[in-house]
Amino acid sequence: MTDEIVNDTNNIDRAVGGTVFERFFTGRSEANYVAPKTLFMTADYVNLTVFETDDGLVMVDCGTLETAPKVYEEIRKHTDLPLHTVIYTHGHLDHAFGLQPWLDAGEKPRIIAHENVVQRFKSYMRTGPLNSHINKVQFGIEAGLKWPETSGEFFWPDVTYRNQLSLRVGGERFELFHAKGETDDATWVWAAERSIVCTGDLWEEILPNCGNPQKVQRYPEGWADALEAIASVDAKLLLPGHGQPIEGNEQIRACCHNVAEALRAIVRQALDGLNSGKNHEEIMQSIQIPEQLKQFFYIDPLYDRPEFIARNVIRQYGGWWDGFSSHLLPAPMREQSAVITELAGGTEAMIEKAYQLADSNLPLACHLAEWAALAEPDNDKAQQCVIDIFNKRAEGEISLMGRGIFSHAVRQAEKALAAK
Template identity: 65%
Template sequence: MTNDADKAHSKDKIDVSVGGTVLERYFTGKTEAAYVADNTLFLTADYVNLIAFETSDGLVLVDTGMVEAPKIFDEIRKKTDAPLHTVIITHGHMDHAFGLNPWLEAGEKPRIIAHENMTRRFRTYMRLAPMNIHINRVQFGMEADIHWPDKEEQFPWPDTTYREQLTIRVGGETFELYHHKGETDDSTWVWAPERGIVCTGDLYVGMLPYCGNPQKVQRYAEEWADGLEAIASVGAELLLPGHGHPIKGKDEIRKRCLITAETLRSIVKQTLEGLNAGKTHEDIMASIKIPEHLAKEPYVDPLYDKPEFIARAIIRRYGGWWNGFSSQLLPAKMADQSKEIIRLAGGIEPLVDRARELIDSDPALACHLAEWAALGAPDNRSAHECVIDVFNKRAESEIALIARGILSHAVRKSQKALATLE
């Protein structure tokens, strides 16, 4: 069932040596498949990874992709004509779960396995499709139309679900599925003991975990750490993540998972200590520091999320949304606050001038001043030009993709406002 000629070519091998950062594989525009172990295909589809295990009963596919689904199907079919036996969805996010259509159109009828919470996630997606379109446009700077499923027939509903752990046998091989909350409450990681391979979904991605997204539903830092520690304990020789490079070597896999877990636990500990001390949310966020022995490791770099965002998510989970400032409990609208600030400043220009003065020395405060100017005087060109310059400068200096996306959203809003003023 496997095209042995394909396996024989060295160019068909993906480097699984230690090293490489995840963002090197983000948004590459490429779809490629290669063998990383015997009968084990690893696919990179633009920015998400999939794994296809070849067995004597057919393929076991871990995740399905989304936008690149037809290319994924074609790439796998270049390597093997084995039937699709089982699909395991590691979590219900769009980039991992919504690429089955080409397989179904080809007549495949796989068993679909996922955690029991995934069905609830899909029903929430149906209720909040417009919101999800909006927040992803903000986060990723998407101006084109985005399709978000909102009908039952558009979802890959699982026919087999589990709660804590599930063991399946396909082609005489064992595949163990484990649930740990993390980026989602429906996360699954897969252990193939006979192969010594673990598929982590988004529980391990080679950077600071995506545990504090400012626009999205609750993440679970402590349970995420639990999951990483469990992954470390199985003794895998090859780790295949949902994003980024494969990791080879039992010791290296264990080290990376445990360091990442320790980083999350450090953020949790500092955040809860701040809550117990009665600190305001902003003081807690400002005080979060990753210990040096952890921060030096490149695989916990804040390339997508930020430690302070994770702290904010922990606060939201345990301490509510009120930030500790009484005026913020029932606040005036930001536009009304901004108009009053402009009046007190003596007009727009003092705010704009001061924002530009602070753009290098205090970019956070510069952003406040620029945004107040634009909100309080939405028809003022100078205010929007200031927003564009200040927020662009701050976005360019920001490492984390989420932060960069949201800061850039302010730029796009003011650019659109300027276009209407011409």
């Protein structure tokens, strides 16, 4: 066991921009001590922390199925202590599925998670194909992602809790706090004697992934509450679920407060819109990250967008009807597209106008391209128009969620052309 400490965590001056993967690929693919008896590493794109205690290892998250052997090897380079406790910060695939090599080696850890992790795993067992599809669109993984669907593919928690849980391992205190943020099953961990906080995905070094257009309800206010609670403990080192660690109590507090404020501002704007009787479209037009917060790289909307977060607020407090009466029980898009295209003077005219608008009003051009292809799916030029216009849209889109869906439109059109 070595206590060599890599203390290059004070990286708070990173540039605004880049991509989410530049943030998530931290360059920490090898396990290193970031504090005494505290190992930290990034398994491809997700982080995990291992605390060495007198009774064995306390592991916060265990990575993915795929990266598990590498994680095991890395941790075992530094310590042969038994794996005593595993804490899931939530039940997502990148955080709670990397235990197999440990079990194969004969370890018998106690697994602790929020009680909703159990519900999440059960829901995964019912929605495998849906989740595969969502991730196919989101990340452009055409082959699909193998989703765990049978009970034996999950590492089920042995101990669950509801609000807060105090643990003692090796004489050391670990406080677990529940939060609702990206998920409804989140836990953040306060290692009080070390002044270290493990946030899971409550800190991601980007604007919180709190509005994913394809996924279940997320909780911007719960997320802000959790960040403020994290800021209130006297942490000297923040070890996140994604992105780089943050060192220093003042930095940690400032970062958490700023992200919380960004979320609260979005919630305020969405609720003000709902309360003043605006329709969803009008609300979307008023959603802004406050000007003074845009300077912070960790509020960049590289994964999710403020508009998508606002949609989640609307879903949480209101209904799905967007305020346009014709959208309540709408005519099929294909029929709408056919009539609009006919009135426009035909598919050729629609395609021409889409290309004309591509530079000046790309969102509008996307509607025209989609209408043309829906009106006349067998028209090669219409499908090519979708490819060109949505490629341009995807290239210019800052959020991974947005880019994923625009690129999906391109792939669908490419498939339609190839099928002929």
